[in-house]
Amino acid sequence: MSKVRRATMTDVAREVGVTAKTVSRVVNDDGPVAAETRERILEAMGRLGFQPNLMARNMRVGARDSTVGLVIPDMGNPFFGTVAGGFESAVRARGLTLIVGSSAETAERERSLISTFLARRVTALIVVPSADSDHRHLRAERAAGLPLLFLDRPASGLTADSVVSSNREGARSGVAHMIAHGHRRIAFVGDLPELYTRRERLQGYRDALAEAGIGFDRTLVEIGHDHEAAAAAVTRLLGARSPVTAVFAADDSAATGVVLGLARLGRRDMAVVGFDDLPLAEVLEPALTVVAQDPAAIGRAAAELLMARLDGERSRARTVVVPTRLITRGSGELRPSAAAVPTGR
Amino acid sequence: MSKVRRATMTDVAREVGVTAKTVSRVVNDDGPVAAETRERILEAMGRLGFQPNLMARNMRVGARDSTVGLVIPDMGNPFFGTVAGGFESAVRARGLTLIVGSSAETAERERSLISTFLARRVTALIVVPSADSDHRHLRAERAAGLPLLFLDRPASGLTADSVVSSNREGARSGVAHMIAHGHRRIAFVGDLPELYTRRERLQGYRDALAEAGIGFDRTLVEIGHDHEAAAAAVTRLLGARSPVTAVFAADDSAATGVVLGLARLGRRDMAVVGFDDLPLAEVLEPALTVVAQDPAAIGRAAAELLMARLDGERSRARTVVVPTRLITRGSGELRPSAAAVPTGR
DNA sequence: ATGAAAGCGCTAACAT
């Protein structure tokens, strides 16, 4: 019952009366082995419950560990979970295993995780950078040929491959959608201003306004880092002298809060478009129109980029932009309500 | 730019003019080193970008790999993601890293992942079993002292530690809640019958009925494996000669489908209680009453159990049941509507 | 077709 030594190749070899090398040949299908010897070795392996020690193998072969290190802000966030899943299923055929950790959006935990992963000699490193992190310390790794990839947000202080959503264009299309339905006073509710994704989406919002010749009003831009903050923001926006008729919620947390705030106010007449799809979006009343990201595709794109690097592709750093898609369900198609339309001059 | 050899302890030692062992002493804070030597070693380490090779260390120390292998059905599912996150933050202080893979609910992928993890010599193994898997093959590992833990569902063919939600009692309380509000015809909509969690929750449903002296009617038990199936189930249940007045949705997918189905029918008068909380639950109209699980607590409980085992606890297999909590928000408190109440005999 | 020796990077157990 106590921790017993696992069978090694040498154990198996001794059982059969051969050398470890011969067992190794059987295990790796490498070099000739007499059919009968192979039989006996396989039998002994089964009997002893032998499993080759991957650590030892990787070490001797001088190969890196057959893992890919992944640093994400939060494992409970289905967006990152789905990205990770898409990545994992794309690389598993190659014998790569995923090793993950949460940075909790802090630069310090991010660094400590990266450092653990490097110590493990991961085959490649994927990072979703936290807001205040700096990646210059990875330059040496990059120079040494370690495939490095940044996800959802670009690296800072370092040029490297990255995969991101089409944040700007996605946001632009979502806002343009509401403009096309007659809205001119459209609020932007999003995460903290230092976040890359928020900045990009805010740009997209401004792009859409500019295209339509609508002036940018900074009082319509609110921070809604969590549900309650976003709900409060909506209340403020609707209580203003010249209230908005539509809201663009730049991430799922903001969208949830906006919907919540509107529900509390009993307002069903506001147009809303969210960024990032929500499982219950179609159940809401009105059903929520969103700019959907494709997290599984992001994971797959990351896998492809990385595998190309592992296959020796030496081209310069690439950024893959994964398209978003507007899913219209009702909330974005509401026309400006009479009640909310400014009384005019 | 090509894959360059990483600096080793010997490289550092040579730089400084000492032996690898001395460098090792500095790195591991193990044994005395002259202050000045230490300085020079640290300097050289920095200059060469030395990072100790964890694989080599683990191997020499005869320790297992400092990782915990985790097999979950789906990384994109926030429930499992949050469990994993809770576990990870609890074990990180111990220097353990999480290595994960998705089984996609298939026994075959589950086995292949387990096998990869064993080959890596993980320190412990955590598995969320897929419906048709068999864990007898892990008996030898267990006997050899590998800490083994089953999550969310028990192992099959093997006695081992496990952590589960209080599925039965949680479901009982959710259904009892609706009974307390006057409902007697309550439907059960859940996942496929072979799933452990569904079976337990169905038992809880029956417990609640029995307590209230309400007969069990198998025609009120429906399968809603995905949203659409659950929505269709609701339509059937309401179209019956003697329609239900309340629905217990035994998992989040069923709950989403039930809410969706009711919305399509325009029925706001049905009591609904879901199992497992949903991010938008409070935004629904009426807001969704749920039996909430506590995935982070499940992860922490798993970490504690496992760490106790690593510390040598040899007691027999334990099952930790993590409590659920009824969150009342409105949908479970609706009284049976006149329209839906059976006309009586 | 099989084996012997050496070594991957590190550390345990002894020296000195």
Place this chain on the structure above:
DNA sequence: ATGTTAGCGCTTTCAT
């Protein structure tokens, strides 16, 4: 305070 030797489990290289 530092060094030597040996070996973790495996594979490479070269013999036989």
